[in-house]
Amino acid sequence: RRAVVLFTGDLRLHDHPPLRAALAAADEVVPLFVRDPAVARAGFAAPNRLAFLADCLADLDASLRERGGRLVLREGDPAEQVCGVAAEADADEVHVAAADSGFAQAREDRLRRELTAAGRRLHVHDTVVTAVPPGALTPQGSDHFAVFTPYFRHWSGYRLRDTLPAPRTVRVPDGVRSAPLPKAAPGPVPGGESEARRRLTGWLRGGLASYDRGQDDLAGDRTSRLSAHLHFGTLSPVETVHRARAVGGAGAEAFVRQLCWRDFNRQLLAARPRVSGADYRTRQDRWRTGRAAQADAAAWREGRTGYPVVDAGMRQLREEGWMHNRARLLVASFLTKTLYVDWRVGAAHFLELLVDGDVANNQLNWQWVAGTGTDTRPNRVLNPVAQGRRHDPDGAYVRRWVPELAGVEGAAVHEPWKLPEADRKKYPDRLIELSDGLARFRQARGLE
Ligand code: FAD
Secondary structure (H helix, E strand, O other), X not given: OEEEEEEOOOOOOOOOHHHHHHHHHOOEEEEEEEEOHHHHHOOOOXXXXXXXXXXXXXXHHHHHHHOOOOOEEEEOOHHHHHHHHHHHHOOOEEEEEOOOOHHHHHHHHHHHHHHHHOOOEEEEEOOOOOOOOOOOOOOOOOOOOOOHHHHHHHHHHOOOOOOOOOOOOOOOOOOOOOOOOOOOOOOOOOOOHHHHHHHHHHHHHOHHHHHHHHOOOOOOOOOOOOHHHHHHOOOOHHHHHHHHHHHOOHHHHHHHHHHHHHHHHHHHHHHOHHHHXXXXXXXOOOOEOHHHHHHHHHHHHHOXXXXXXXXXXXXXXXXXXXXXXXXXXXXXXXXXXXXXXXXXXXXXXXXXXXXXXXXXXXXXHHHHHXXXXXXXXXXXXXXXXXXXXXXXXXXXHHHHHOHHHOOOOHHHHXXXXXXXXXXXXXXXXXXXXXXXXXXXXXXXXXXX
């Protein structure tokens, strides 16, 4: 018997329920990935993520070859391609993980229709994208959670399935055509399951123990940097939670709580697909548009707002395709509240550059900061000077990313306008006084 396994947001061999089931049901299995041009047309194929994806596919192929198999790559409409491969391989069943977005749901529905019409079966397995499947936990009277804390309580008590090992051998039938693997210039973050597993193991032995104390330390960079791996599924969230819990301690607890945020956002987006674009909970914001607002947004994107910690974050994003979570919070607050520019402007820029760029996590975190989402304190404004002094007390993060200020010692780097002209080099003036931004925001939200 033969089967096809369609890889989607799960580019790994470890802990992969659809692959496991296909291998149990069939003697020969086609591991298939389909590059769907619709993803590029929808604007999600940013170069940083394409480079990461190329690494993932190369690594998956290499791991399959070590086990006697190979990866089959196709390009085009997924339903057509899967049906074509099933016919070429003479496979009577196809295995895939459950859809986790509207886009994936439409793909799954079509796939089922077309396979059934051709006399083949589609087996859909539990989602592999979250630890707890979206919809598995519900509060009384609703089909999803809109507030994190009660969700986290339920999530923590949920019994996760056991982790599955990677298969030892994978036999692929002869004669199934494959497109060549994509070649991309190396991206800012190396991808692939082997790299993900190395990084996870290193993290569990190293940084995890002090994560609860270090997660907001901008210069110390004491977070896992596993986000892109979790986004592309080179790491299983179920395995990540199990392994962190096995280490235990306050660091692991804080880390697992962050992993719960991923699941929380997914279940929210699954229940309310429109949340990602339209205002989920509009506060009647009439965001600034016009020329001045556009110029402010451009300065923000380019890291020249005149607020060093904001500029450091934006320059880190451009350089590394990643930004520290604390910096994401404060640059997002600066754009939406201090500059009063629509969160969607910022979210789009993030999605263009982030290797971990993810519709659920990005759009919903942006809304959380903008106060149009699930934040229980929607009108809180982060002060970049106070935030800089608190989370970059020595100023090392700013000096790393803002070379104009590299010669300024200590926390003075957070208020360059107080420095003598000669020490500020070409560092830009402030776009706006914080008190003016705050007054405008409070008035716009009717808080005066
Ligand atoms: P760690 O601190 O090591 O956390 C471990 C994992 O938990 C992360 O890899 C991530 O998967 C998850 N996680 C941590 N914080 C959050 C959070 N607030 N929400 C959801 N999951 C979280 N994360 C993305 O993966 N993709 C995005 O596009 C994205 N956009 C964001 C936009 C804004 C405005 C903000 C404030 C946050 C955004 N985040 C996003 C969440 C968070 O900033 C990143 O997940 C984190 O910085 C990644 O670094 P890390 O892997 O070292 O995280």
